[in-house]
Amino acid sequence: MRIATVFLLPKCDLACRFCGSDLGFNALDESEALRWVGFAASNGYSSVVLGGGEPLLWPGDLQRVGARAKELGMVVQLNTNGVAWRKELETTDAIDRIILPLDGATAESHDYLRKPRGGHRAVVEDRLDRLSKSGKQATVGSVICRPNMAELPLLAAELQGRVDRGLNLHAWHLYRFIPIGRGGAVDGRNDEFGLEADEFRRHCEPIQAQQGTARTWKIFRRPDMTQSRDVDFFWKDKGVWHASGRGAAIKGIIGASSLDAEYIPVHSELEPLSPSENV
Numbered sequence: 001m002r003i004a005t006v007f008l009l010p011k012c013d014l015a016c017r018f019c020g021s022d023l024g025f026n027a028l029d030e031s032e033a034l035r036w037v038g039f040a041a042s043n044g045y046s047s048v049v050l051g052g053g054e055p056l057l058w059p060g061d062l063q064r065v066g067a068r069a070k071e072l073g074m075v076v077q078l079n080t081n082g083v084a085w086r087k088e089l090e091t092t093d094a095i096d097r098i099i100l101p102l103d104g105a106t107a108e109s110h111d112y113l114r115k116p117r118g119g120h121r122a123v124v125e126d127r128l129d130r131l132s133k134s135g136k137q138a139t140v141g142s143v144i145c146r147p148n149m150a151e152l153p154l155l156a157a158e159l160q161g162r163v164d165r166g167l168n169l170h171a172w173h174l175y176r177f178i179p180i181g182r183g184g185a186v187d188g189r190n191d192e193f194g195l196e197a198d199e200f201r202r203h204c205e206p207i208q209a210q211q212g213t214a215r216t217w218k219i220f221r222r223p224d225m226t227q228s229r230d231v232d233f234f235w236k237d238k239g240v241w242h243a244s245g246r247g248a249a250i251k252g253i254i255g256a257s258s259l260d261a262e263y264i265p266v267h268s269e270l271e272p273l274s275p276s277e278n279v
């Protein structure tokens with residue numbers, strides 16, 4: 001599965017100490033986001049991730065963008081910190097899966113990393129509870145750094161407990177802290193948080209190895225969150241599109257100031273499926 005992630009806006013309502021996101025890019029307007037969805041569909045991506053900054057602060061209509069992506073046959077994921085939650089996220093058909101962060105096994109350790117908002121862990125717990133009730137699928141992401149690396153077994157046990165109580169958990173992504181972005185590149189942050197790739201692997205592997213055949217969710221290890229075999233990243237800066245990743249499609253967008261109509265498949269022109277195929 002190839003996944004396309006778009007950074008809809010730089011603004012965020014948290015200031016996480018490890019944040020790898022930058023402020024230096026443009027917010028998209030809704031028509032650009034819809035065109036990008038068409039680009040992703042016509043370039044073979046099977047899933048899109050709507051990200052930021054914080055996508056729930058985006059003034060465009062996330063549900064309209066998600067619905068368009070679904071109409072074009074893609075799985076739609078929303079990567080949010082959960083603060084500006086709207087109840088309709090729990091039930092909307094326009095978003096298949098919600099990605100939420102959990103970075104410490106206790107409120108103290110999580111909230112230390114997710115400054116300045118004390119109580120953020122409680123917010124995430126509430127959002128996961130809501131998703132459990134509604135049955136909407138979730139993915140959890142954790143940035144692993146020196147202060148929280150010993151808490152991985154506790155986090156794994158907590159997630160399994162949530163699954164046992166009804167959370168429809170798709171996966172847990174373990175991201176190694178990388179000293180980039182508005183939080184990660186701060187002076188001294190790498191001294192406090194940094195992990196060598198080997199150290200990161202040694203802490204993650206035992207947790208991944210505990211995955212029995214009975215476990216219905218996967219654990220992925222991401223030593224460099226900016227590089228992935230499966231995920232390409234897209235954003236607009238100073239009026240032109242930028243992209244990174246390994247997919248051939250990124251060459252078709254870098255430097256473009258707008259996405260041409262040729263990237264947007266017109267739904268009515270698609271071959272209608274026969275009833276036997278339409279399953």
Ligand code: SF4
Pocket residue numbers: 012013014015016018019020021052053054081
């Ligand atoms: S890591 Fe934190 S500050 Fe950075 S975009 Fe995500 S929620 Fe916002």
